[in-house]
Amino acid sequence: MGGIYALIAVGLTLIFGIMRVVNFAHGEFLMLGMYLAFWAFTLLSLDPWFVLFVSIPLFFGIGLVTYALVMKGVILASHNVQIFTTVGLSTALQNLALVLWSGDFHTVRPWHALTPVRLAGTAFNLSQVVAFVIAVTLTILLFLFMRRTHTGRVMRATAQDRDAAILMGIDTDRVYRLTFALGIAAVGAAGVLVSPLYAVYPTAGLQFVLLSYVVVVLGGLGDMVGALIGSLIVAAVEVAGSYFFGTAWKEIFYFLLFIGVLVFRPAGLFGQRGAETLGM
Amino acid sequence: MGLVARHWGALLIFGGAALTPILVRDAYFLDSLVLILLWGALSAAWNVAGGYAGQVSIGHAAFFGIGAYSAALLGTRFQQSPWLGMLVGVALSLAAGAAIGYLSNRLKGPYFALSTIAFSQVLLIVASRWRAFTSGSEGIPVPFRPGFATLGLGHVAWVYLALVVALLYWGLELWLEHSRFGYRLAGVREDEDAAQALGIPARRLKVIAVTMSAALTSVCGTLWAQYVGFVDPFYVFSVDLSVRFALNAIIGGMGTALGPFLGSILITSLETYLRATLSGVKSGFTGIYLIVYGVVLILVVRFVPEGLAGLSARLWARARVPS
Numbered sequence: 001m002g003g004i005y006a007l008i009a010v011g012l013t014l015i016f017g018i019m020r021v022v023n024f025a026h027g028e029f030l031m032l033g034m035y036l037a038f039w040a041f042t043l044l045s046l047d048p049w050f051v052l053f054v055s056i057p058l059f060f061g062i063g064l065v066t067y068a069l070v071m072k073g074v075i076l077a078s079h080n081v082q083i084f085t086t087v088g089l090s091t092a093l094q095n096l097a098l099v100l101w102s103g104d105f106h107t108v109r110p111w112h113a114l115t116p117v118r119l120a121g122t123a124f125n126l127s128q129v130v131a132f133v134i135a136v137t138l139t140i141l142l143f144l145f146m147r148r149t150h151t152g153r154v155m156r157a158t159a160q161d162r163d164a165a166i167l168m169g170i171d172t173d174r175v176y177r178l179t180f181a182l183g184i185a186a187v188g189a190a191g192v193l194v195s196p197l198y199a200v201y202p203t204a205g206l207q208f209v210l211l212s213y214v215v216v217v218l219g220g221l222g223d224m225v226g227a228l229i230g231s232l233i234v235a236a237v238e239v240a241g242s243y244f245f246g247t248a249w250k251e252i253f254y255f256l257l258f259i260g261v262l263v264f265r266p267a268g269l270f271g272q273r274g275a276e277t278l279g280m
Numbered sequence: 281m282g283l284v285a286r287h288w289g290a291l292l293i294f295g296g297a298a299l300t301p302i303l304v305r306d307a308y309f310l311d312s313l314v315l316i317l318l319w320g321a322l323s324a325a326w327n328v329a330g331g332y333a334g335q336v337s338i339g340h341a342a343f344f345g346i347g348a349y350s351a352a353l354l355g356t357r358f359q360q361s362p363w364l365g366m367l368v369g370v371a372l373s374l375a376a377g378a379a380i381g382y383l384s385n386r387l388k389g390p391y392f393a394l395s396t397i398a399f400s401q402v403l404l405i406v407a408s409r410w411r412a413f414t415s416g417s418e419g420i421p422v423p424f425r426p427g428f429a430t431l432g433l434g435h436v437a438w439v440y441l442a443l444v445v446a447l448l449y450w451g452l453e454l455w456l457e458h459s460r461f462g463y464r465l466a467g468v469r470e471d472e473d474a475a476q477a478l479g480i481p482a483r484r485l486k487v488i489a490v491t492m493s494a495a496l497t498s499v500c501g502t503l504w505a506q507y508v509g510f511v512d513p514f515y516v517f518s519v520d521l522s523v524r525f526a527l528n529a530i531i532g533g534m535g536t537a538l539g540p541f542l543g544s545i546l547i548t549s550l551e552t553y554l555r556a557t558l559s560g561v562k563s564g565f566t567g568i569y570l571i572v573y574g575v576v577l578i579l580v581v582r583f584v585p586e587g588l589a590g591l592s593a594r595l596w597a598r599a600r601v602p603s
Contacts, residue, residue: 022394070578077581077582080581092570256402
């Protein structure tokens, strides 16, 4: 699961790092990705792996539209306005799904979800293994994009100093638009990838997104490598917790870990100290 | 301005609420009124931390749940009065509020919001998984036992009880607006560094505000559980519920005494109306009012961030000073 967490978290951390906005609606985009995979599978018998090719451009587009309609107007507003804008978006999307597709649990069961694979003595199914590989690949691609391309550099420059970026002739609005769309495309892909593994329902995003907050805060909000490492730590804590205390109580561990990190190292394990007091 | 002129809005709302049970006997209507007052009081409680101190929480359902569970558990497992449960809930919420307020003191904006969500999720997990004591995810039905001591009251009595709580909370916030404590809190909210430079103990004030807010929320949690008669962990600790507290206050006007009640009147009536009209259409359609919530929230924070109270003050000022 570490790979999936990374892909969800990397979108969240990208949006936060560059736009300085915590996207509280992130889980809802994950849920939409899951529904996309579900409908493609049920109506068109399309395998989630193929849906991925559609979902990435589609969610990129959804990200662009959401940015234009909702986020653009609040990018310079206060934290409270930003928090409640994305919270409002989350409530609206969640219940839109509820109205359109009801609260029933759906499952996606392609052949690979039923194909067992043995790795290092533990039983997985093929969906899990491939989801991990694809998620990590996408995360690394996104990371390379940020590091190696001109656009990536422009985006990082905007994150570091918005005013300086504007003075250098960077179109910050374009940067934010692209950032948001990339983040949403990443989480949408994650939604498609987890669809064979978990039930699809309107509030499916919540558990994952709470987890990805843990991951992101652990790695330092806005830090992409941190997000990758954080997701592996959370996955490890989850496995250890369910091994020692049973699956029922495992979630409590990462929330306690979360509160602990927020209290003692709010900037994350590798982040800059003091970022949290600036509300950055 | 005289006392009446200054608080005509509050007089209208609370006076209206006090007169309604005398004039109207319709149980459905009175039920809505109780809920309006309770939701208003809850948002007023949230407002102490979120509005006055600027500590925006999205985990206040935690304290609501503590209040609801304390009374329900003491009542069903130990046959104690809900009033005692309320006291226990307040004590627990004071402790929890002080702890979370102290621990997340350095945190601002989204970080604080995230830590409060995590806290309410921890409580949700405990309440829904500790089957032996809390009945787990099945929830606890609260039996109706007539009498004031057991809070088994009729609709009219509930209206007055909720009204008393609402008035107390409103009065408390009025005091906050005009007291030394309130002014210092506003200073911390607007510019913490400047406030600290002036010798205001910013951190301590914030902890006090969050703790107060937690206790006030817990009291309403107890009342709500006794009124509705059922405690469901996935509802009382939900993020949606926390958002709802904030929503009323934001729509009405954050950091104003009357704002939360204005917001509650609008949102609760809207909900009751949409529920009644849409519930028959299709089962999933009850979600529609929540879509409306979300959209309204986005629009209000974007275009009217000062809320209804602020908006009316602005219009009033414009009307008096012709430009």
